Amino acid sequence: MTTQQRRGLVTFLLDEYQTSIRRACKVIPFRRETWYRKAKGRDDSALRRRIKEIAASRVRYGIWRIVTLLRREGWRDNHKRIYRIYCEEGLNLRTKRPRRRKASAHRQNHTPASSIDECWSMDFVADQLFDGRKFRALTVVDNYSRQCPVIYVAPSIKGGDVVNTLAQLSRRPERIKVDNGSEFISKALDKWAYENNITLDFSRPGKPTDNAFIESFNGSLRDECLNTNWFLSLEDAREKIESWRRDYNNFRPHSSLGGIPPNELCQLDSKTG
Secondary structure, eight states, X not given: OOHHHHHHHHHHHHHHHOOOHHHHHHHTTOOHHHHHXXXXXXXXXXXXXXXXXXXXXXXXXXXXXXXHHHHHHTOOOOHHHHHHHHHHTTOXXXXXXXXXXXXXXXXXXXXXXXXXTSEEEEEEEEEEOTXXXXXXXXXXXXXXTOOOOEEEEESSOOHHHHHHHHHTSSOOOSEEEEOSOTTTXXXXXXXXXXXXXXXXXXXXXXXXXGGHHHHHHHHHHHHHTGGGOOOSSHXXXXXXXXXXHHHHHHTOOBGGGTSBOHHHHHHHHHHHO
């Protein structure tokens, strides 16, 4: 327990039980010399408040993303100070995920995308409303910028729905990486891709790592949105997922992009392109 936490407990005993400082310090225990000693150093209250605000609004953000956001807001505090406050407030996330084992064989991948709209990835995520009714979400990600142009949410999604969703976008990729789901091997999607000169790149059955970008994106969507919200209706789910998508594109730091969000990378790319 930290000194600040012990001091808080002593204060609680003094306020609630009207006991003496000597008795309260003995119960905790807490040295009376420390109690009477004035805290030295700078005031962290503003920084502490901002860290708690970020953690409350983005409950799945860890210390690295919080440090990045603070840097972008103009805070110049050392990352060790930020981490100390982060831990003192009990904000450190304890959820640990098992490490993936290294595959014994590797797929010969295409050359990584080097420009926007060179290659997209698509997949589905399933979830349910508060009353148990299920829905699906079609997720689309640009492999170069990590930008998400659309997330389509519906009770069920067929090949025609995939085509309609893609057709409404103002952009077209050169190639789309998909798995072998029935919606992606449909005649409707095959016809649309052919007419728009788009290559459908199918992953190997049972090999989700062949489409790692969308798997990572879907994990973030589930971790930061689906698992942290109650969806009262399908429309409520659409609004909250769309709000998360906009935040992901415009605000959320991305480690593989050097800590900037996807839309910022697109803006930088358009200026230098």
